[in-house]
Amino acid sequence: MTAELRAAVEAAIADDLPVTARYLTGGRRVVHLGELHAAPCGGTHVRSLGDLDEVVLPALKVKKGRIRVSYTAAHRSL
Numbered sequence: 001m002t003a004e005l006r007a008a009v010e011a012a013i014a015d016d017l018p019v020t021a022r023y024l025t026g027g028r029r030v031v032h033l034g035e036l037h038a039a040p041c042g043g044t045h046v047r048s049l050g051d052l053d054e055v056v057l058p059a060l061k062v063k064k065g066r067i068r069v070s071y072t073a074a075h076r077s078l
Contacts, residue, residue, distance in 0.1 A: 005069070006057055012036055016050030051076055 017034030021041070024030060031041040033049065046052060052073045059070040 002057070002060055005060065005067075009055055009057065013049045013052055013055065016048045018048050019045050021045065046075065053077070 012033065015034075017036060019034075020032045021029050022032070029041050030038050031045050032038040053076040054072075054074040056072045057069060058072070061068045061070075
């Protein structure tokens, strides 16, 4: 599963999926990675996944049927 997820992340970055955000009632932000995924987010984000470089997925955990992914990423140099 780890190799498949890493391959999917690499493909999403290569496809340069757009990253957009919308705000829910109460000011909570939900970030969308193209049509691929949406999740609550309290941090910063890039305009598109093509802005990322050196994405590392050090840990994957499955809890209550959901996969929790830890990651680090750097911005691509201009």
